[in-house]
Amino acid sequence: MIEPYKISSSLLEWYDRCARSMPWRGIRDPYKTWVSETMLQQTRVETVIPYYERFLSRFPTLKDLANANEADVLKMWEGLGYYSRARNLLKGARQVVEQFGSIVPQDPHQLRKISGIGPYTAGAIASIAYDVPVPAIDGNVLRVYSRLFGIRKSIRLPEIREKLETIASIAVPDKRAGDYNQAVMDLGATVCIPGTPDCVRCPLTSVCDAYIRGDAADLPVIPGSSPQKNISLSVPILLSGDRTLIRKRTESLLKGLWCFPLLDCRPQDLPTYLSKKFHINTVSAGESISARHVFTHLIWQMTVIPFTVEPDLPAPEGYTWSAVSELDNLAFPSAMNIPLRTVRNFFFDLK
Numbered sequence: 001m002i003e004p005y006k007i008s009s010s011l012l013e014w015y016d017r018c019a020r021s022m023p024w025r026g027i028r029d030p031y032k033t034w035v036s037e038t039m040l041q042q043t044r045v046e047t048v049i050p051y052y053e054r055f056l057s058r059f060p061t062l063k064d065l066a067n068a069n070e071a072d073v074l075k076m077w078e079g080l081g082y083y084s085r086a087r088n089l090l091k092g093a094r095q096v097v098e099q100f101g102s103i104v105p106q107d108p109h110q111l112r113k114i115s116g117i118g119p120y121t122a123g124a125i126a127s128i129a130y131d132v133p134v135p136a137i138d139g140n141v142l143r144v145y146s147r148l149f150g151i152r153k154s155i156r157l158p159e160i161r162e163k164l165e166t167i168a169s170i171a172v173p174d175k176r177a178g179d180y181n182q183a184v185m186d187l188g189a190t191v192c193i194p195g196t197p198d199c200v201r202c203p204l205t206s207v208c209d210a211y212i213r214g215d216a217a218d219l220p221v222i223p224g225s226s227p228q229k230n231i232s233l234s235v236p237i238l239l240s241g242d243r244t245l246i247r248k249r250t251e252s253l254l255k256g257l258w259c260f261p262l263l264d265c266r267p268q269d270l271p272t273y274l275s276k277k278f279h280i281n282t283v284s285a286g287e288s289i290s291a292r293h294v295f296t297h298l299i300w301q302m303t304v305i306p307f308t309v310e311p312d313l314p315a316p317e318g319y320t321w322s323a324v325s326e327l328d329n330l331a332f333p334s335a336m337n338i339p340l341r342t343v344r345n346f347f348f349d350l351k
């Protein structure tokens with residue numbers, strides 16, 4: 001096995017030539033690193049860039065964020081998904097103000113005490129903003145190191161995970177730790193990609209165990225993960241005058257965001273269901289539309305159906321009648337894009 005520290009100079013030289021340009025790079029500001037790394041979890045760089053810029057123009061400093069209310073923060077996060085990240089970021093910003101004198105700590109152990117900061121984000125903030133020589137280990141990094149060092153056992157085994165973490169810790173150079181970590185991230189995202197890596201563009205072929213043995217596409221070893229669960233939902237778009245029925249979610253998935261009714265009944269049973277459970281009598285107002293939203297562990301298969309209903313009805317418990325013109329001011333998850341489009345089209349068609 002190669003010595004981990006031998007890869008850093010080749011990788012940094014490659015990074016100096018090929019680093020991807022991103023608005024949060026080249027800035028030594030732990031708050032901005034924290035925001036960008038939080039947004040980048042499970043989300044592509046191209047998607048994050050406009051959100052990052054919008055978020056920072058609304059909350060330019062940690063104190064601005066700490067003083068914000070949750071609804072404003074969720075509104076800025078609208079469409080980015082995984083909304084618990086936004087809630088934890090807000091909670092964490094308040095914690096830094098209260099417990100750390102408004103200064104983001106540089107010690108990864110202290111960082112880990114802050115809401116929403118796990119081992120990866122702690123390593124990223126400490127190394128990128130403060131140049132502390134610690135690794136930032138995510139799935140991309142595990143893949144790169146598994147291939148480089150020829151780890152051919154499941155990366156879910158605790159002893160293998162520990163081995164990879166040790167390799168990653170030794171590999172981080174004392175100087176330019178942040179650049180080095182970002183170089184490994186870039187390599188994993190653009191060259192040493194899942195499936196078949198693009199080894200001809202890699203600066204590390206001469207030392208890469210998987211490249212030399214020819215089994216890079218088989219690594220890392222990850223035992224089969226469980227398939228996503230499909231959930232069928234009926235989504236009535238109820239238009240009562242200029243108002244529509246919505247609900248702020250209290251469930252952990254998409255908590256605090258607004259959704260149209262998501263009902264566990266067959267689309268053809270919706271009129272009866274709404275009449276019995278919500279005391280709302282409906283008149284069909286258009287064709288149903290299918291919509292699908294994929295989360296990490298489940299898929300919502302939605303049937304969106306527009307109805308008109310009587311004006312001035314009381315809202316069922318937990319629900320709110322909102323003016324259609326007000327919907328733009330509320331935070332909806334991207335899962336609601338098709339229902340939102342449906343209610344707007346439907347409302348303007350009726351006018």
Ligand code: SF4
Pocket residue numbers: 144147148191192193197198199202203204205208209210211216
């Ligand atoms: Fe990944 Fe290929 Fe580079 Fe090895 S040589 S680190 S497999 S891209």
